[in-house]
Amino acid sequence: MINYLLNQLESLRVATRRLFYAKGATLMMFIIIGITMCLPMSALLLLENVKQASSQIEYQAEVSVFLNDEYTKEELIEFEKFLKEQPIINKTNFEKKEEAWLKLQKKLAFDGKALIEKNPLPDSFYLSLSTLDQNEISFLTKEIQNFSIIQDILIDSAWVNKLNSILNLIQLIVNFLGLLLLIVLAVIIGNTIRLQTLSNKDEIEVSKLIGASNAFIRRPFLYTGFFYGLGGALVSTAIIKLMVYVFNLYAYAIERILGFNVILNDLQMTHYFLMTISCIAIGWIASFFSSTRSLYKLKNNS
């Protein structure tokens, strides 16, 4: 067991020496992998921020219920009781037509009485829902329509559903882009390892001559692939974090111009962790296949 660990340590030492021996090329590889991973990560960053923003909108999604002109107090109490019993309704706000009329006049800055004789607005309920599930909302609206005091119902969450569909589509595109770029990453690392096996041909040949197994020869290349993945992931993390920092640095200026907050939230640690694990796994797997293939070729050519 100790010998096995010492062997691993020796391979690790050989791999790190190779990386330090070609510092420029190693740094270049880290940057290439970092930038490659940066593309799906920045798309994910954007998506996560839009999702967070849309989730805030979701809780403000409302159903407007307009009442008839003529209804009794009992009918109103019965309807209010029904609303209170509904679990998907977060908040209920009743607005008398006079109150709504005043608000409208104030908002539009005009004198309604001078233009229209009678208040055209009905009494209404504004319901904040805790869900965007179409089935649940339809069920609720059908139930509401059964009340005789209801004139009309307006569901203003349809656009949120559309937004969610678009976000799901973008998520799919980001996933696909991520997968494509992971394949690109595997090709880049695999090719670099192949070149490394060629430049270390003498060492491989000598090792084979003195009885080294393929696993022994392959091991330092696997560690090299591991380090490429890790280095690339660190570069990618640094770029994303820098991107968020710089954006937020100038966000205050944008806020002053546009008048609303546009702070970019950083990705979660889980995202960075998964990205690092993916990079390392790709580095390791690409190195394994590339070095195995190179060993096979060297064996056949010798």
Place this chain on the structure above:
Amino acid sequence: MIRFDQVYKRYPGYQEALQNVSFEISPGELVFVTGPSGAGKSTLLKVLSSIEKPSSGTVMFENFNLGQAKDKTLNQIRKKFGMVFQDHKLLYDRNCFENVALPLAVNNIFGQEAEKRIRAALDKVGLLNKERMMPITLSGGEQQRLAIARAIVCRPSVITADEPTGNLDQAYANEIMNIFFSFHQVGVTVIISTHELPNIPMRFKHIRLENGQLKINQQTYDQLPA
């Protein structure tokens, strides 16, 4: 015991490098394989050291048939051989110490035991004071001595040397040969390929190849100078 029985070796597109070669080498023997360039000396050493498999015939080493052994077994067998090449096959991006350490790493020998063995091997070939130097800074003779240190560090039962003095002047060549003789004297089987038979005051076996065929296979007794 090493036994060649009607061994042939053919390379694709070339003529036969070895043709119907049969001989035996007992443990602890000193063997010289001689012959002109292209006679098949290097091929014989490669087949003997299990670097290459024979095209036909049998090569036996300690009850193993090298022609039929699997890669894993061959790796284990190779660990019993110490190989020295004419072109040294040193790693020029590693210092002397690290070059000699490579076979020990392959054999899972690390730490103090490894350091002790490396220094002993370097001491044996007279390079202990140059352990931190890079091979490129050494002379041809010293590079060959370093290659010998690498070959002996795992205490092999057989040392093969393919024209180890080919590129060296006489003084260096004698120095290298004396190192091989010292191993033979402590019971290691030493097999050296060379163009011409050296005039040495000790018992050895002579195998001569010409065009891949065995021409001489004889035991020479104490060729002491007159």
